[in-house]
Amino acid sequence: MIIISKHIIPDKFVGLTIFPFIFLKNKDLKGNRTLVNHEKIHLKQQLELLWVPFFLWYSVEFLIKLIIYKNWHEAYRNISFEKEAYQNESNFNYLNQRKLFAFLKLL
Template identity: 60%
Template structure:
């Protein structure tokens, strides 16, 4: 379910997925197929890890990468979940062929 909320999406981002919702900053983004595909990849990842563990692993991986790079954006972009989503967001058929736990290929 897509929800429009400029208050729930952190500064510097246009979308965030918190199962089962995709929060978008602006209404016009509902038609952005690439962005929605990116967020739907995150929904699949969250389901595979039974939701709460996804956030735990995401947070741990982010902190480790932040300590290593000392750069917020670089750490964020190198989280395995984000790498999978960014590298496949333009492939609108990706979720139809994606293997289970596909994010593990991006560590």
Template identity: 55%
Template sequence: MILISKYLVPRGYTGLAVFPFVFLKYRELKWDKVLINHEKIHLRQQLELFIFPFYILYFVEFLFRLIQFRNWKLAYRNISFEREAYKNEKDLNYLKSRSFWEFLKYY
């Protein structure tokens, strides 16, 4: 389910996936198929890790990457979950052929 909320999506981002919702900053983003696909990849990742562990791993990996790169944006872009989503967001059929725990290939 897609919801619009400019207050729930952090500054600097346009979308956020929190199972089972995709939050978008602006209504017109509902038609951005690449962004929606990116967020759907995150929803699949969350399901595979039974939701709550996904957020723990995401946060821990972000902290590790932040120490590694000393740059917020670079740390964010190098989280394995984000690397998978960014690499495959333009392939609108990706989720149909995606393997279970595919994000592990991006560590």
């Protein structure tokens, strides 16, 4: 389910997924198939790990990457969950062919 809310989404972001919802900053973004597909990949990841373990893993991996890269943006882009989503956001069949725990190969 897609919800429009500019207040929930942090600055510099246009979308955020918290299972079972996709939050978008404005209604025009609902038509952005690539963005919505990116967020749907996150839905699948969160479903696999369940909500709390997903966000714990995401946070710990981000902190480790921040130590490694010493740059917030580089750390974010190199989180395995984000790498999977960015690499496959334009492949609209990806979720149909995605293997279980596919993000693991991107650690």
